[in-house]
Ligand code: ADP
């Protein structure tokens with residue numbers, strides 16, 4: 001096993017990765033930008049190296065990060081999610097510098113990073129894909145293809161960036177005018193956001209459920225799945241709440257999990273990854289994309305399988321086989337994860353950075369916090385608005401929902417607006433409780449935004465601050 005690992009990320013995922021490394025006896029190196037020097041991942045690592053003034057660009061600076069790894073004598077680099085995680089040049093340059101990249105090889109990242117190539121690979125492997133086009137050529141030819149596709153498949157039609165991710169680069173066209181317009185806008189936006197202006201079309205599936213399968217693959221030919229997740233509760237095509245398992249009928253569940261393993265084999269997969277599907281209202285499933293990295297919502301899968309996915313990634317990166325076979329995987333209970341962000345749900349989830357005056361997270365049986373903030377932390381405006389993830393486990397679905405409600409009731413963050421009061425509404429909504437949701441949930445439940453902001457009375461706040469200060473800052477994160 002490696003002696004030292006550099007984590008090329010920040011926030012909760014950097015800390016999450018360090019935890020598994022520490023359990024394996026691996027020393028950890030954090031990197032950070034000057035604009036991020038109060039971030040918690042810096043304090044959690046054995047050493048920390050400043051890689052530039054920031055903001056954001058130095059977390060993307062491949063040369064600096066590789067230099068940091070070399071100067072600290074780290075043997076491997078874990079990219080987390082976002083930033084350089086799905087950048088094939090990074091994976092390649094790590095290897096060329098004699099460092100182990102914790103993730104799949106560059107060719108897999110290239111192929112699966114293109115939604116169009118990924119769809120082709122899967123279609124060739126006999127896997128159903130959402131009906132769609134190839135990359136649209138520019139000019140008249142592209143317009144003709146778009147018109148023919150719209151006539152055949154009908155609206156709505158999704159205009160998608162080939163290199164898109166994180167919910168960005170997706171637009172829904174309801175008619176021909178919008179389609180033409182969105183292709184144009186889509187191209188220039190994709191160029192800016194992903195450095196690649198290619199777009200293509202997909203049939204818009206009406207009110208689908210987003211179902212995905214966690215995959216693990218090692219270098220010895222083993223590919224296994226860790227079951228399903230339902231990540232349908234989304235805003236702006238980005239997940240907010242994820243659950244495991246997805247509660248599919250048994251036959252469908254087995255088919256989708258087997259398909260995901262086939263998809264992983266078809267792409268020569270290595271390390272942890274996720275195969276995403278859309279399920280239409282008649283339970284037909286369609287391949288959507290592969291994420292070649294650890295995902296935000298991996299925690300729910302860890303809860304119901306007991307497997308530490310990052311530990312498996314590190315074993316595989318060190319050339320070892322997975323520690324478990326498919327037969328060793330048992331599924332137990334239900335898990336729910338909430339992404340708690342510094343955003344104002346009432347203002348279309350506008351980011352709301354600022355000073356965290358009070359931070360007290362819940363605990364107890366079946367409650368897991370993956371956090372990266374602390375009391376007194378000033379949230380920089382340059383980075384992701386996620387403060388932490390709250391993941392709960394329940395022996396049954398109902399128990400998980402009850403535990404989530406109880407956890408939210410004792411979660412106290414003051415100083416910035418967060419999504420907590422909104423989540424409190426969701427966990428008491430009968431549709432949520434009955435798992436009656438698809439990707440239209442947030443839009444179709446506007447009444448959940450009608451909550452009163454709970455401001456703890458000043459006296460109570462002062463007592464809490466004093467109590468927490470007496471404990472020392474940040475005892476729970
Ligand atoms: P997940 O697929 O793990 O649920 P998200 O789609 O929310 O997670 O993405 C996780 C993080 O990675 C977000 O911060 C998102 O902005 C970022 N991200 C994902 N894909 C890309 C991409 N292709 N380009 C830039 N950032 C991305």
Ligand code: ADP
Nearest residue numbers: 158164165166167168202203204205210237439
């Ligand atoms: P990203 O790379 O940004 O994660 P995805 O292709 O995984 O993009 O799509 C993100 C979300 O957008 C899906 O979970 C779904 O809610 C919605 N979506 C994407 N494609 C379609 C489609 N063809 N029909 C309906 N919804 C879609």
Ligand code: MG
Nearest residue numbers: 166167276289
């Ligand atoms: Mg996706």
